[in-house]
Amino acid sequence: MRMVVLGLGYLGATHAACMAELGHEVLGIEVVPEKRAQLAAGEVPFYEPGLPELLKRHIDSGVLTVSESYAEAADFADVFFIAVGTPQKKGEYSADLQYVESAIEELVPLLTRDALILGKSTVPVGTAEKLSLRADELAKDVSVEIAWNPEFLREGFAVEDTLHPDRVVLGTFPGDRAEAVCREIYAPMLEDGTPFIVTDPPTAELVKTSANAFLATKISFINAIAEVCDAAGADVKAIADAIGYDARIGRKFLNAGLGFGGGCLPKDIRAFMARAGELGAAEALSFLREVDNVNMRRRTRMVELTREVCGGSLLGKRIAILGAAFKPKSDDVRDSPALNVAGQIQLQGASVAVYDPKAMDNSRKLFPTLDYALSAADACEKADVVLVLTEWQEFVTLSPGDLEPYVRQRKIIDGRNCLNAENWSGAGWLYRA
Structure with a gap:
């Protein structure tokens, strides 16, 4: 099939490349x-x-092309995916829907044939009807026709999650052709037995x-239990x-x-609460406010x-931060x-050196006043404490001997419970988690 993907950010670029991989001819629209x-x-x-690799292969073959022109998009296909940010x-x-609404305002007046617009972006319930x-x-x-076909991607596994969801x-609304079209679009994965759930737009949005x-609730639940474990001397990992x-x-x-971060969970649970309030169901999701509170409290606790x-004061201390991305296998620092922890520690008078395998450039844009190291060893130079805050495999496999020549004091805080506590304690380090 021929199809258009509107918006080539994280979601859109992945979806466009994967649709080309499925054998479709794809035009991606990006205005930046x-x-x-x-x-x-x-x-x-x-x-x-x-x-x-996927993107380059299909760009080079011509199966996937990129443009800024909505007029070209309207002429190219009858099926359109909205993949812009919310x-x-x-x-x-509340979620800001200006980019979703702009896509409709730009595209629809240019259409000269019947069309199907499939929403991929995460939106408040009721958006498709509006x-x-x-x-x-x-x-x-x-x-x-407008239907909603939400994505369920995990950063770091987006290609796999798109091709093998x-x-x-x-x-879809009653009588629309969206189901037949989507069965054709996703035929390879449906033939592999992937469940295909067809419902109405509000349900799909929800x-x-x-x-x-x-x-988010599951993560905050175990972090709330961790707070009790801290008080009781119990082992939350066990x-x-x-x-x-x-x-x-x-x-x-x-x-x-x-706790969690990134461009999805934090803003999505807040938008969910806001929309529930607009619908008169605010009490139903009041627990999400505490989910958010528990999550933010973890940063303060760190x-x-x-x-x-550090003995009660961060003033004049040198702190090594290993990890800047919100999760491993990503350069996303939203x-x-x-x-957030690195910034708070710096504000309390410490010198902070940050290292991340992939997120350094994005980190500098967001927190330009922090020091940025070229490697984990470089970040740990003369450090009073080492903090592991993103569970990159590079950090998980570090041994005490890898860092010992560089640090001022053998102290490490495992912010993700991803290190072997016995290894570090046994090597004479103060290990906290």
Whole structure:
């Protein structure tokens, strides 16, 4: 099929390349000139394993092309994916839908044939219906169907999750042709047995936000238990292992530590709360406020623990921060717990050196006043304390002997419970987690 992907950020670029991999002819629309030029040259402007090779192969073959022209998009295909960002509004919890709405405003008046627009972006419930009404107003003697087909990507595994998803969800209005079209688009994965869930648009919109809310709740739950463990002298990792054997609970997302960040979970649970309030169901999601509070408290606790390990004051101390991305296998520093902690520690008078395998450039843009090291060893030079805040494999496999020649004091705080405590304590280090 021929199809258009509107917006070539993290979601859009991945989706476009993967649709080309499935055999479709894809036109990607990107309005930011620098990003568009990179993608057109087959270069990915962010770090995502496996995507650069996929993108370049299909750019070089001509199956995937990049443009800024909505007029070209309208002429190219009858199927369009909206993959633009839905950030949190400044000063509010609500999602900012200006980019989604702009895509409809730009595209629909240019359509000369009946079209199907499939939303991939994470949006508040009711968005598809609102956009459908607006599309009807803008359409000129053509039929424009809008359906919602949410994404469930994990950063670091986006290509795998797109080509081999654990489910495909479609929310469509009665009588529309979206189901038939999507069955054709996703035929290879449906033939492999991927569940295909067809429902109405509000339900599809809520599937995505509900999934993110549940994952956030699971992370904050184990971090709340970690707070109790700190007070009681118990081992939260052992608790997570034990309750994780229960099939009703499961072990995934039960890793206590610094908490979640990134461009999805924090803003999505806040937008979910805001939308519930607009619908008159605010009390139903009031627990998410505490989920958010627990998550943010973990960052404060890490700063307090660092100050405690430094003898009660951070003034004049040198702190090594290993990790800046919000998670490993990503260069995304949006709402990164690691950088938030680094900034707080610096504000309390410490000298902070940060190292991350992939997120250095993005970190510098967000926190230019921090010091940035060229390697883990460089960051640990004369450090009074080492903080491991992103569980990159490079850090997980560090041994005490790797860092001992560089640090001033043998003290390490494991912010992700990812190190072998016995190895570090046995080598004479003060190990805290």
